[in-house]
Amino acid sequence: MRHTLIRRAAIAAGATALVLPFAASAATAAPIRHAVPGSTPAWATSANRSGTPQSSDRVGVQVFLNLRDADSAERLATAVSTPGNRQYGHYLSPAQFNKRFAPSDASVQQVSSYLKGQGLSVDGTAAGNRYIDASGTVAQLDKAFGTTLSTYRYKGHSLRAPSRQATLPSSVANLVLSVNGLAETAPLRTPFHHRASDPASAKTRSAAPSAAPAPAKCSTFWGEHHQTLPKAYGRTEFPTYLCGYTPDQLQSGYGVKGPIAKGTDGSGTTVAIVDAYASPTMQADADRYAQENGQGAYAAGQYSEKVFKPFDMQDECGGEDGWNGEEAIDVEAAHATAPGATIRYVGAKNCDTGLDEALNWIIQNRSADIVSDSWGNTGEDIPASSVKAEHTIFVQAAAEGIGMYFSSGDSGDEVTAGNTPSAQPDFPASDPYVTAVGGTSMALGSDNSYQFETGWGTDVAKVDYTQNPAAYASTPPGEFVFGAGGGTSTLFDQPRYQRGVVPSSLSRAYGGTPARVVPDVAALADPYTGMAVGRTIDGTYTVETWGGTSLACPLFAGVQAVASTHRHVAIGFANPMLYSMYKSSAYRDVLPQRTPVAVATPSGSALVTFDHDSSLAAARGYDDVTGLGTPNGAKYVQHASRG
Structure with missing residues (x-):
């Protein structure tokens, strides 16, 4: 099963085109140089060009090397991950994979010698010979890679990128897969979390001539409290949004509380959490949160950290605090649904090439069975070189029996939110060797029983109390705020496991060859029905409600850990197994509600309507908001635990 990159130009023409490994450069001067495909992002256009970086500025790059026999590596990764295949579960160790497929020492030496000869500093070689860390001035990089680095305005950022494809001489071009770091992409990578907001202001309420209702309370379960709002959907009383579910509620809601009570709790499985940076109070916060929510303290050795330092690129990555909040969500959510699993936090030194370094460390040491990644790019409009490099990491993970899980994103189809010129899912979630997790809004009753789920897509209509009587500023459902990412990939062909399951209206959205569609599965993401998360902020332990994919x-990674408890082999790359269970009782099919579902903000300042996710829509069967659906408790665990 080979997944080819699809050029956007070919998409527009309704055709599929292979990105050739080495395209001859137009230059004819000796020595002959060859392009490094995908080194120039689509946004590096003359219209966006804003200037040139200082020639003396230093830039670090990762020169990824080609795997030996990459096609065979993909076929093996697919075989060991596919139930019913005679190779299923016969995973390779890192040493076995590297012996067969990793770049050779001779390749490393040859490329390193070239880089040094161009005046670059070679700072090290990644484990498994996956890439060479190098650095140099802008002038040196221009010379070494036969291009000109320029700056471009894109999505409100000033980003560096090659003005034309990087090139290399024939002596090394056939050894190099990509050069990451020439194009600056860190500001385009983000964690996918959000808080529920209440747009009320005391000033607006006190100045309003129309009587505003007294503030209500957020609800600890669905329908506990209600708020009066102007009439919408045939009623004026609406439940208030949720204060944030607890681990006990989430275990009950996803039906894993029973298995956990009987010892099927994720024991023996390691879940790695990968984010940028590291909170200095994470272990203490995680312990306190678990104890205050009835889970008890972590066992000795149950939580550990691997952190890459020194931290850098904090301005480009939005600073440590936002990523520390992401870390708290990830660690506490995974432990909430898999209290027996070992949690290993892997903190990257930045949100750019540092994340690749962290992922490579995991696969080179096989330091986890399941990897939860709650970050990504907004869309697929990133350098193809970055896509190709990370794809090889995901292939090796699959070959080793490591499951890579990525959030599908929080901006729906991206184009509705104004992030991309056309509808597209987010990468890395769109990679065919990744399990993409979409989102839902979930209602639990007073006894923690599952009431319903909708696709996560939030529209908000604010109430204007300056009118008499009060009215909505825009007709409900109002404006799209956020929702689960998904849609049809502009980069990857349809993988075999999606055939016969994903509707052709989605896989052929661009015409021509069927494409990969995101997500694969889903779990709770709506911050208005989110999870209570505890962490230390400015020295004070604070509990807040968070959501997002x-x-x-x-949460889904934790359920997978529970399902892994008694398996003979690790689940590994899960998608072939997940799609093979499509017609079973393993999933709850998330369907549109017959009548609109909406909640009120406690202040009465806005109406929040669920299940309006940009151009994406939940539907019967597979859909591009929730994928196959959400795990159906013990039935899901029973089906997924076979193996």
Whole structure:
């Protein structure tokens, strides 16, 4: 099963085109140089060009090397991950994979010698010979890679990128897969978390001539409290949004409380959480949160950290605090649904190439069975070189029996939110060797029983109390705020496991060859029905309510750990197994509600309507908001635990 990159130009024409490994450069001067495909992002256009970086500025790059026999590596990764295949579960160790497929020492030496000869500093070689860390001035990089680095305005950022494809001489071009770091992409990578907001202001309420209702309370379960709002959907009383579910509620809601009570709790499985940076109070916060929610303290050695330092690129990555909040969501959510699993936090030194370094460390040491990644790019409009490099990491993970799980994103189809010129899912969630986790809004009753789920897509209509009587500023459902990412990939062909399950209206959305569609599965993501998360902020332990597919991903990873408890072999790359269970009782099919579902903000300042996710829509069977659906408790665990 080979997944080819699809050029956007070919998409527009309704055709599929292979990105050739080595395209001859137009230059004819000796020595002959060859392009490094995908080194220039689509946004590096003359219209976006804003200037040139200082020639003396230093830039670090990762020169990824080609795997030996990459096609065979993909076929093996697919075989060991597919139930019913005679190779299923016969995973390779890192040493076995590297012996067969990793770049050779000779390749490393040859490329390193070239880089040094161009005046670059070679700072090290990644484990498994996956890439060479190098650095140099802008002038040196221009010379070494036969291009000109420029700056471009894109999505409100000033980003560096090659103005034309990087090139390399024939002596090394056939050894190099990609050069990451020439194009600056860190500001385009983000954690996918959100808080529920209440747009009321005391000033607006006190100045309003129309009587505003007294503030209500957020609800600890669905329908506990109600708020009066102007009439919508045939009623004026609406439940208030949720204060944030607890681990006990989530275990009950996803039907894993019974298995956990009987010892099927994730024991023997390691879940790695990968984010940028590291909170200095994470272990203490996780312990306190678990104890205050009836789970008890972590056992000795149950939580550990691997942190890459020194931290850098904090301005580009939005600072440590936002990523520390992401870390808290991920760690506590995974432990909430898999209290017996070992949690290993892997903190990258930045949100750019540092994340690749962290992922490579995991696969080179096989330091986890399940990897939860609650971050990604907004869309697929990133350098193809970055896509190709990370794809090889995911292939090795699958070959080793490591499951890579990524949040599907929080901006729906991206184009509705104004992030991309056309509808597209987010990468890395769209990679065919990744399990993409979409999102839902979930209602639990007073006894923690499952009431319903909708696709996560939030529209908000604010109430204008300056009118008499009060009225909505825009007709409900109002404006799209956020929702689960998904849709049809512009990069990858349809993988075999999606055939016969994903409707052709989705897989052929661009015409021509069927494409990969995101997500694969889903879990709770809506911050208005989110999870209570505890962490230390400015020295004070604080509990806040968070959501986003940043929550959905670790929640589902925890369920997978529970299902892994008594398996003979690790689940590994899960998608072939997940799709093979499509017609079983393993999933709850998330369907549109017959009548609109909406909640009120406690202040009465806005109406929040569920299940309006940009151009994406939940539907019967597979859909591009919730994928196959959400795990159906013990039935899901029973089906997934076979193996």
